[in-house]
Amino acid sequence: MKIAILSRNKKLYSTRRLKEAGEAQGHQVDVIDTLHCYMDITSDRSVVRYKGKELPPYDAIIPRIGASISFYGTAVVRQFEMTGAFSVNESVAISRSRDKLRSMQLLSRKGIGLPRTGFANRPDNVKDLIKNVGGAPCVIKLLEGTQGIGVVLAETTKSAEAIVEAFMGLNADILIQEFIKEAGGADIRCFVVGDRVVAAMKRQGGEGEFRSNLHRGGSAVLVKLTPEERATAVSAANIMGLNVCGVDLLRAERGPVVMEVNSSPGLAGIEAATEKDVATMIFKFIEKKFIEKNANAKSNRNRTQGKG
Numbered sequence: 001m002k003i004a005i006l007s008r009n010k011k012l013y014s015t016r017r018l019k020e021a022g023e024a025q026g027h028q029v030d031v032i033d034t035l036h037c038y039m040d041i042t043s044d045r046s047v048v049r050y051k052g053k054e055l056p057p058y059d060a061i062i063p064r065i066g067a068s069i070s071f072y073g074t075a076v077v078r079q080f081e082m083t084g085a086f087s088v089n090e091s092v093a094i095s096r097s098r099d100k101l102r103s104m105q106l107l108s109r110k111g112i113g114l115p116r117t118g119f120a121n122r123p124d125n126v127k128d129l130i131k132n133v134g135g136a137p138c139v140i141k142l143l144e145g146t147q148g149i150g151v152v153l154a155e156t157t158k159s160a161e162a163i164v165e166a167f168m169g170l171n172a173d174i175l176i177q178e179f180i181k182e183a184g185g186a187d188i189r190c191f192v193v194g195d196r197v198v199a200a201m202k203r204q205g206g207e208g209e210f211r212s213n214l215h216r217g218g219s220a221v222l223v224k225l226t227p228e229e230r231a232t233a234v235s236a237a238n239i240m241g242l243n244v245c246g247v248d249l250l251r252a253e254r255g256p257v258v259m260e261v262n263s264s265p266g267l268a269g270i271e272a273a274t275e276k277d278v279a280t281m282i283f284k285f286i287e288k289k290f291i292e293k294n295a296n297a298k299s300n301r302n303r304t305q306g307k308g
């Protein structure tokens with residue numbers, strides 16, 4: 001098959017591993033810089049142009065779209081879809097997953113376990129907003145945060161109020177969450193491919209740190225999931241319409257709760273912690289989808305996965 005990886009940087013571990021694994025499976029794998037793609041969107045023939053030339057048609061693409069280029073990146077993915085390429089994650093599903101509020105609304109509608117969460121911009125009653133998620137201690141997050149930056153634990157109602165007010169001063173949307181203390185500063189990354197969790201790791205924050213982000217000094221180890229955790233991760237991926245994703249869970253007393261679903265999960269951490277060849281599993285999934293698509297060649301259109 002002819003497969004393109006959309007990635008800004010061909011030297012990244014995930015990009016290199018995918019290229020290497022795809023080639024080992026006998027595919028032609030090209031790495032294409034997402035932001036360097038351009039297109040004539042009024043043309044009646046869908047093409048993507050790159051380096052002064054029309055790109056040849058690809059059978060499949062693997063979008064690795066960073067959060068900072070979600071808007072242009074998903075437009076490029078959509079254009080590839082219009083050329084008939086199968087995208088491992090659809091553009092609509094990527095957009096859906098990039099919106100934390102929308103994601104949580106969709107997951108909650110389907111009864112997925114979530115930390116009790118409030119969402120606000122200019123709440124007219126900060127005390128009530130905090131009371132609604134169970135009061136202090138609670139976690140307050142800046143929506144644009146990443147790698148644990150902008151995620152704060154408020155130990156008391158007074159400090160929660162002060163933090164919410166400070167965030168309001170930044171004109172930012174605010175997410176406030178019940179603190180899952182019993183998670184013990186750890187979260188579980190479930191790597192989903194198709195309708196299976198193919199690898200899972202537990203990330204533990206450093207001493208005295210409630211955030212488990214590896215960028216904040218956390219460490220990762222292989223973890224064995226309960227059937228309920230597996231089912232929750234697979235359902236969450238399904239609801240989001242993502243074929244390949246990282247579902248982050250917290251182990252709450254009442255069972256697993258989903259913190260977020262990442263549509264471009266990194267391979268480095270998970271492959272190191274689990275010693276699993278996740279990259280090859282992604283290609284096996286693409287091959288299976290490709291065979292299915294050819295078998296249903298008459299109904300040439302892929303149905304969009306997920307709703308809302």
Ligand SMILES: Nc1ncnc2c1ncn2[C@@H]1O[C@H](COP(=O)(O)OP(=O)(O)OP(=O)(O)O)[C@@H](O)[C@H]1O
Nearest residue numbers: 115139145146147148149177178179180187211212
């Ligand atoms: N409600 C919560 N209860 C307990 N721990 C939490 C809670 N929310 C977040 N954490 C901890 O803080 C870490 C960072 O939070 P989160 O994943 O929401 O933000 P982020 O990592 O900055 O965002 P992104 O994953 O999009 O980069 C989590 O991995 C988890 O360990």
Ligand SMILES: [Mg+2]
Nearest residue numbers: 147148213248
């Ligand atoms: Mg996170």
Ligand SMILES: [Mg+2]
Nearest residue numbers: 146147259260
């Ligand atoms: Mg997050």
